[in-house]
Amino acid sequence: MKVAITGLNNIDSPGPGVPVIRGIRDSGKFDGEIIGLIYDALEPGAYMPQVADRSYIIPYPSAGVNSFYERLSQIHSIENLDVIIPTLDAELFAFSKLAPSLEKLGIKTFLPTKEQLILRGKDKLLDFCKKNNINAPFNIVATSVNDLYKLPPTLQYPLVIKGIFYDAYVAHNFQEATSYFSKIAAKWGLPVIVQEFLQGEEYNVVALGDGSGTTIGAVASKKTYITEKGKGWAGVSIYDETLLSISKKIVEILNWRGGAEFEFVKRSDSGEFYLLEINPRFPAWVYLAVGAGQNLPYAALQLARGEKVEPFENYEVGKIFIRYSWDLIVDMKKFEEISVKGVIKND
Amino acid sequence: MSEYKISENLAVSESGFLFMANTGESFTVNETGKEIIELLKDEKSKEEIIAALMEKFEVDAETAERDFEEFISTLKDLKLVTKS
Numbered sequence A: 001m002k003v004a005i006t007g008l009n010n011i012d013s014p015g016p017g018v019p020v021i022r023g024i025r026d027s028g029k030f031d032g033e034i035i036g037l038i039y040d041a042l043e044p045g046a047y048m049p050q051v052a053d054r055s056y057i058i059p060y061p062s063a064g065v066n067s068f069y070e071r072l073s074q075i076h077s078i079e080n081l082d083v084i085i086p087t088l089d090a091e092l093f094a095f096s097k098l099a100p101s102l103e104k105l106g107i108k109t110f111l112p113t114k115e116q117l118i119l120r121g122k123d124k125l126l127d128f129c130k131k132n133n134i135n136a137p138f139n140i141v142a143t144s145v146n147d148l149y150k151l152p153p154t155l156q157y158p159l160v161i162k163g164i165f166y167d168a169y170v171a172h173n174f175q176e177a178t179s180y181f182s183k184i185a186a187k188w189g190l191p192v193i194v195q196e197f198l199q200g201e202e203y204n205v206v207a208l209g210d211g212s213g214t215t216i217g218a219v220a221s222k223k224t225y226i227t228e229k230g231k232g233w234a235g236v237s238i239y240d241e242t243l244l245s246i247s248k249k250i251v252e253i254l255n256w257r258g259g260a261e262f263e264f265v266k267r268s269d270s271g272e273f274y275l276l277e278i279n280p281r282f283p284a285w286v287y288l289a290v291g292a293g294q295n296l297p298y299a300a301l302q303l304a305r306g307e308k309v310e311p312f313e314n315y316e317v318g319k320i321f322i323r324y325s326w327d328l329i330v331d332m333k334k335f336e337e338i339s340v341k342g343v344i345k346n347d
Numbered sequence B: 001m002s003e004y005k006i007s008e009n010l011a012v013s014e015s016g017f018l019f020m021a022n023t024g025e026s027f028t029v030n031e032t033g034k035e036i037i038e039l040l041k042d043e044k045s046k047e048e049i050i051a052a053l054m055e056k057f058e059v060d061a062e063t064a065e066r067d068f069e070e071f072i073s074t075l076k077d078l079k080l081v082t083k084s
Helices: A017-026 A065-079 A089-105 A114-119 A125-131 A145-150 A174-188 A241-254 A286-291 A296-304 A332-341 B031-041 B046-057 B061-077
Strands: A002-005 A033-038 A054-057 A083-085 A139-142 A159-162 A168-171 A192-196 A200-210 A215-226 A232-238 A257-267 A273-279 A320-322 A343-345 B004-006 B010-012 B017-020 B026-028 B081-083
Touching (some): A017 A286, A033 A065, A054 A065, A065 A089, A089 A114, A125 A273, A139 A145, A145 A174, A159 A174, A168 A174, A200 A232, A200 A273, A215 A286, A232 A286, A286 A320, B031 B061, B046 B061
Parallel strands (some): A002 A083
Antiparallel strands (some): A054 A343, A139 A192, A200 A215, A200 A257, A215 A232, A257 A273, B010 B017
């Protein structure tokens, strides 16, 4: 079996590809090959030992779905892929759109539908939460910097200024808000989300939905070491009944298909959980779930292959992940290989 | 019956390491703190805990009570105990 996986950018803000691959390999039931799909010749996962067997450069989906599909077909003609597991937010719409065409080629995926992706979008999340009685911070969807001049009275500084795909900054005043708005709009485009800032502790849940309302697995965590960019480089598995039941409720309402990460804040004043975001893919910390006893990446692969997967019932609380950086020394020949031929073979 | 209830999410190790399973917070306590937490888990009353501290650490009633009250106050602030 050959499984292609994206998100091998194991950098300071890492993609989830490497931990997804580790989970699949750790299952002890996988005897196929892993094919890395990379957007940059220097994505570390392409060079790391025991991660991808081979990796291919692919174009960004934003460059056009047709050329994206052509490149995937070309790689398929060489590798005869069985499954593709995309792991990055920005590529999911393209993969979701291409899923029927890929299926025709014999490549299976297990992805959220376009409708599910739209419903969980940062610009639609508040409406979704209101409709389903889930707490969420108030926000407005700003399409121009002028919207910052006429904020509703419920939005008082500090405010969170968020990109439609990535990035979030806390603005303490109007000047900061306009500056972050411009920065985010330039990088990620419009709209920009202007959100109420809630004081409290952040908690996250990684989950896998089977597409018909059942949660195959869900593991909650608390980041214990956070970088300046807000990325958790250490975290611990925790158990909170309320947190997990809200997460399972979301999977059920949306009939979520595939991996997801739910980000919550537990308000210091009321102790209630507020849903901040639904990320439509596994998070970079998904390997903690594997370590805690729920191999969600391998279960996702099984679902993609049409196998029946029984839901996980529990996991170990108090397991810690500690992320680290590690310099690989690589011969120029390797870099040449990927730069010239667009493919790199791992030893 | 103790007037304080230790959170059911709190795990206490032999070495005095505390872990809250629902929040991921961890703490370390000294020998006295660990003793108080274990006695609270056994649902001992304030008077019983003070008596046990006096005996184990060879301190007078006033010192034992002060230590107990200070520690309970910290535990309450951290939401590790509630009044039962």
